[in-house]
Amino acid sequence: MRDLLSAEWMKAWTGRTWLIIAASGAFMCLLASLGYTSGIDKKITEQHMDLSTVTDDSVRAWMMTLLFASLFGAVFVTREYTAGTIGRSVLLSGSRARLFTAKALVGTAMGALSGLLAVALAFATTWGALAASGHSPEITRETWLIAAGILACNVFAGPWGVLLGWIIRHQVGAVVTLLALTLLVDPALQQLAPDVAKFLLTIAMSSVYRDAKPDLLPEPIAVVVIAGWLAAAWFGARKLFLARDIT
Amino acid sequence: MNGDCVLGLRGLTKRFGTMTAVEDVSFEVRSGRVVGLLGRNGAGKTTSLRMLLGLTRATAGTATVFGHPYQDLPRAAHRVGVSMDGINPLPGTTARRELRVWARALGLPSSRADEVLGQVGLDDRADRRVKGYSTGMKQRLALATALLPDPELLVLDEPANGLDPDGIRWLRTTLRSLASEGRTVLVSSHLLAEIEQTVDDVVVVQRTLRYAGSLDELTSGGTRALEDRFFELVGSPTVRENTGA
Numbered sequence: 499m500r501d502l503l504s505a506e507w508m509k510a511w512t513g514r515t516w517l518i519i520a521a522s523g524a525f526m527c528l529l530a531s532l533g534y535t536s537g538i539d540k541k542i543t544e545q546h547m548d549l550s551t552v553t554d555d556s557v558r559a560w561m562m563t564l565l566f567a568s569l570f571g572a573v574f575v576t577r578e579y580t581a582g583t584i585g586r587s588v589l590l591s592g593s594r595a596r597l598f599t600a601k602a603l604v605g606t607a608m609g610a611l612s613g614l615l616a617v618a619l620a621f622a623t624t625w626g627a628l629a630a631s632g633h634s635p636e637i638t639r640e641t642w643l644i645a646a647g648i649l650a651c652n653v654f655a656g657p658w659g660v661l662l663g664w665i666i667r668h669q670v671g672a673v674v675t676l677l678a679l680t681l682l683v684d685p686a687l688q689q690l691a692p693d694v695a696k697f698l699l700t701i702a703m704s705s706v707y708r709d710a711k712p713d714l715l716p717e718p719i720a721v722v723v724i725a726g727w728l729a730a731a732w733f734g735a736r737k738l739f740l741a742r743d744i745t
Numbered sequence: 746m747n748g749d750c751v752l753g754l755r756g757l758t759k760r761f762g763t764m765t766a767v768e769d770v771s772f773e774v775r776s777g778r779v780v781g782l783l784g785r786n787g788a789g790k791t792t793s794l795r796m797l798l799g800l801t802r803a804t805a806g807t808a809t810v811f812g813h814p815y816q817d818l819p820r821a822a823h824r825v826g827v828s829m830d831g832i833n834p835l836p837g838t839t840a841r842r843e844l845r846v847w848a849r850a851l852g853l854p855s856s857r858a859d860e861v862l863g864q865v866g867l868d869d870r871a872d873r874r875v876k877g878y879s880t881g882m883k884q885r886l887a888l889a890t891a892l893l894p895d896p897e898l899l900v901l902d903e904p905a906n907g908l909d910p911d912g913i914r915w916l917r918t919t920l921r922s923l924a925s926e927g928r929t930v931l932v933s934s935h936l937l938a939e940i941e942q943t944v945d946d947v948v949v950v951q952r953t954l955r956y957a958g959s960l961d962e963l964t965s966g967g968t969r970a971l972e973d974r975f976f977e978l979v980g981s982p983t984v985r986e987n988t989g990a
Contacts, residue, residue, distance in 0.1 A: 500850040514837060583833055
């Protein structure tokens with residue numbers, strides 16, 4: 499299994515997919531973070547925001563990296579179907595079950611790397627943006643909890659993308675599904691039926707990175723809900739991958 | 746089953762909905778032989794090979810490699826080398842990196858990748874992106890990947906497609922050389938003249954099995970052309986059956 503994990507890790511860094519996804523995610527989060535820190539003096543004097551709130555909002559803006567961690571996971575699997583590499587992977591991995599597990603573990607590791615990068619950039623950009631206007635970030639326990647939540651959500655998002663990739667097996671389909679779920683479907687359901695929507699994966703994740711929205715689950719329950727979604731996706735994806743023809 | 750039987754198909758059938766791609770195909774391949782799997786496009790050659798390798802599930806029948814279904818064969822990836830139509834390199838990779846990924850998956854040293862690159866004549870272009878390779882170079886890379894584990898059995902699906910005359914001669918020499926080392930080769934093709942110069946045994950399929958035996962017997966000791974015998978077995982193109990793979 500160690501050899502297979504090592505090979506999958508090499509695959510993850512093959513090509514420019516990781517770079518494009520990481521750069522896109524960082525760019526979007528940077529824009530959002532700068533949005534929170536711009537006009538800081540006006541926010542403090544006219545909107546009575548304190549520096550710690552601005553710091554927290556700016557750091558929290560990097561939660562969007564979870565979407566890109568899941569996109570990487572999905573593309574990591576589906577590009578093999580698109581390129582026609584999946585057959586080779588199945589033939590050389592020993593068994594489909596081993597390949598399935600190896601991809602999920604590498605997707606999780608890439609999610610963890612994405613989370614660490616997100617946290618580092620969140621603090622760096624917040625510090626840089628505030629310093630540019632003569633302020634220093636006010637980092638509190640809440641800031642650290644938000645950062646830990648972003649890291650955790652990236653770790654969850656990596657395998658979530660991988661598992662959806664196994665189910666959908668189509669690169670565009672998987673990317674569109676993840677974008678639609680994260681940016682449209684789940685937020686819309688949260689508006690329409692918040693009591694139900696709080697059990698959706700991405701809304702449960704917003705509990706973990708301590709979003710300020712109302713009607714969110716307490717963090718421990720949110721983690722259990724996320725684990726439930728991942729377990730269901732694992733079971734469904736594995737069953738399908740073991741049963742379906744490799745095409 | 747005979748003691749030196751390397752692979753065997755028994756009653757193998759594959760249906761896609763109402764379309765039957767492969768029907769009741771049975772044959773065996775013996776150790777150390779080069780066997781040509783012949784048929785028109787869509788005759789079921791690739792589907793048969795995919796069932797043999799466990800990539801596609803058979804509707805009925807069984808396929809075994811060294812006495813086991815591929816997925817149950819211990820160290821299958823080390824014993825069977827595969828170059829299959831529709832199996833392509835990793836996106837965005839070079840030949841060297843591609844082979845190093847698979848070498849790592851097999852637990853082989855990276856130097857093995859360099860060895861097979863030399864064996865197929867790609868060592869001077871190994872660090873170019875595969876995307877820019879010609880079809881012939883991609884075929885050589887596919888064969889290099891198949892040779893990576895130094896397998897006992899090679900399953901090659903249409904390996905001559907896209908090769909220029911030099912490449913075809915090289916492939917013929919390589920296959921004979923591999924057989925002389927005691928390896929078994931199952932090679933599918935529709936290039937009859939080429940196969941005639943390369944193989945020991947022939948399997949002809951056109952959805953169903955039409956012939957399985959020695960080339961010598963099929964061509965009456967070389968007095969008849971393989972092409973003529975092939976069309977006698979599968980029918981002329983004008984009465985071509987509605988089949989697919």
